[in-house]
Amino acid sequence: MKRLPLLLAIWSIASTAAASGFSTARFGGEHGHPTTDNPTALYFNPAGLALGKGHRIYLDGALALRRARYDRPVGAISNPGTGTPEDLLDANSGKAELDNWNLIPFGALVSDLGVENLGVGIGVYVPLGGSASWERNTAFEGARGEQYPGAVDGVQRWFTIEGTIRSLYFTAAAAYRIPSLRLSLGAGLNVIQSEVHTIRARNADGTDDLVTGDLPKEGRSLLDVESWDLGFSVGAIWEPVERFWVGASYQSQPGFGEIELKGKLKTQFPSADQTSQDVVLTQELPDIWRLGLRWRPQERWELRLSGEYARWSVFRDQCVFSEGGRCEIRADGSTSADSSGVIQNIPRRWRDGFGVRAGASHWVVPSVEAYLGVGYDSNAIPDRTLDPSLYDMHKISASAGARVEITDWWAVAATITPVFYFTREIEVGESQGLAAPSNQPNSAGTYEQFIAVFDLNTEVRF
Template sequence: MPHKSNRHLPYYLALLPLTLIVAIGLTTPQRTEADGIRNPFQGAAAIAQGNAFAAQADDPTAVFYNPAGMTQLHGVQHTVGVQFVSVNTRFTSQTGGSVANERPFPIGLPPPGQLFVTANLKDLGVHALGDLSVGLGLQNLFGFAAKYPRDGPFASAVTFAQFPLLDIKPTLAYKVTDRLSVGLGADIFTFASFLGEGHLEQRSIQGGTTVELNGKGTTAGLNASLLYKVLQTEDGEPLLNLAFVWRSQAVLPVNGELRVNGALMADASSSIRLPEIYTWGLAVWPVRNRDRQWKVEVDVDYARWQSIRDFDVRLSNGTTIANPQRWNNAVSVGIGTEYKWLSIPNHPDWSVAIRTGYLHSEAAIPDVNFNPAAPDAPVHVLSVGLGFLCKENGRFLGLITCGGSKESRFSSTMLGLDLAYHVFLFESRSVTGNPIAAVNGIYQTTTHAGAITMRVNF
């Protein structure tokens, strides 16, 4: 490697351990969903604000939260993040027996995570395409993992389940005017067969034997978005933003096997409808000057889970395992704020942000279709967090110079670290009328989660 490139090696080494954790953790999701089987928590800066980020969208996680926001980002920017999740579910049956989910460690290992990268083509010297930005994301947007004792009260329904679905997001954004930006992208949903189990799987105990259904497949959906600056400063910085994001429905074909005590009994096939989702956001900056910024945002998320009609499983022996579904549409409302000091006394190359927020999500899964693998319930999420951004002559962790040499286009210009903690307080869920009688009872879930996102700007 030429000497000129060697000086950038510390930036990549700083991100490498976290990137490797994410690459493994993307295929082994832990349950952190806000409604149904959805995991909308994809960046620590947003998580700390109650996930109210669509109208701000000013870091590479904009690829998920609002792709139109990518036009606010300069050069090439990259984030990698992980979440450390501790799920605690306790079930009490109608006869008084109780059981909790099995946790081999207080947090799920490896932790789930995501990768995002964006590039502003004009900043890279490509002017023919106008104000176009491109982005790519790798994340787990729909998924869960759960494990219960083999001798538990509802072992006939589930002892183990996982849905390690990856979402690959190639995305474009275009700055139409100084106030309006639009985004368009794809969501490619697939399974990573080269890591972990690599497929959807659910196991149960039937008459003393282990029954397993598994499968995998690939599908695609679309997303479109906009970001509009209603008010802005003389420098073009937003004071009042409106945001809208639409994500299409996608039908995921699932092809796999039915196994009994590990022996193949039949090939199996089914399909899963991933819902259409609408997101609206409004952000206002009561304070925005050279020294400080204060933002308040409200986001509303609407997921059309009602489109799910069945999870019927068709076997190669001609049998169909009927599994009708009557899910409900769900609304999530997030409220969050961020207060940022753009320079610190005696540390002018550092900025610091404090964040907090609240999110409420409705339950999507009715009692008749309730599955302990994803014990859905109305949830209240409380969050707090910190953000640190280091530029120019600052030193990250006291070791790495944050701003590299300006001789190279791909020298680092900033390094950032965002931290968040959020607690999911699920309302107690009393399930009645489920076709599997053993599933009926009271479910109480509390989930603790910490998030780390590292950022490098070039």
């Protein structure tokens, strides 16, 4: 069988989520929260820009190490014994493995412009996104793979072989602190580039069949689409009593609702030539609400508590259709009478997610801050639509790190955060089962994941 070449390299700029859904916002380590006064306020709460002084350059890089495992049962195979011959059941069942590392960047320039209580800033970062490249199935690298070459891409290939979904933000924000009220107000404007790049195995009928009779059936598709959209953020931080802060912020949806990503879909089936067509992918990404508290009971101690609520329930479908067409998906996965040109719909049907975090800092000496944190994030993906392309589970995290003021104008901080995911077991009868064009192979099985994030950042003041 012909294989679809990877014509466009995938830029792995963000790891799979360490919060609900595929949020990757771990910027600043324990200092990234809705009452922060450092430059990560550009994303977490723009009001925090007014709490700093002078000019500041901030660079943050989080290295995320991800290990994921997916074990697919024989019962999930569409047509065992026919579409998948008895001696090839391990081509569509068994364990798939992933071991990846990715870099999550954040960069910002903020300033008070010489005006007391003012803060303005610009930044670039990736708060939403994930990437994955799964390991090959070595059982099909030899003679067995010559007859059925698609199987070498692993049992998860019907959902993903490798791919990226991400949103890159370019943000400008401003804030002002009203001294008489001890109140800071801020707002930001986001220009957002959203991208989806994915390679997956695909059959036109939505099955995982390897063959039709004696003929090979398994195909490949490469989707490469992007969009540019606007978004905004607003926030407030109030200090009702000295050294006690309350912060709240709102981050809008990219595009304020459904966005259209445009590009190419390349498809290859064994019985036909490769096709390439202009397509549109529609999806909705969440808006996010945040609330936080920060308290300095003593000069050398600080306590923090924060939470966020992400409206992932808007992420219902990723519908791909021909340019000029229209996609409306019913509850059963079928298209409405008004739809036209629909090629495939990936059902998501996610639910809202939330997370809570608590942390504490102690200044060993005035220039050295040590900190710890713990957190919990909920699962946003229901059993029916969980598949290996996008993971989520209930999860807990723990953080430890330190920030050092090397000079009066230069500081460096480092944080290590392991994220422990609860294993999920999805039964065959609980997975997928939607009507065309939302039908795809059954994604039942055992899902496991662990992520470790090492964050290093530096801040220069002048």
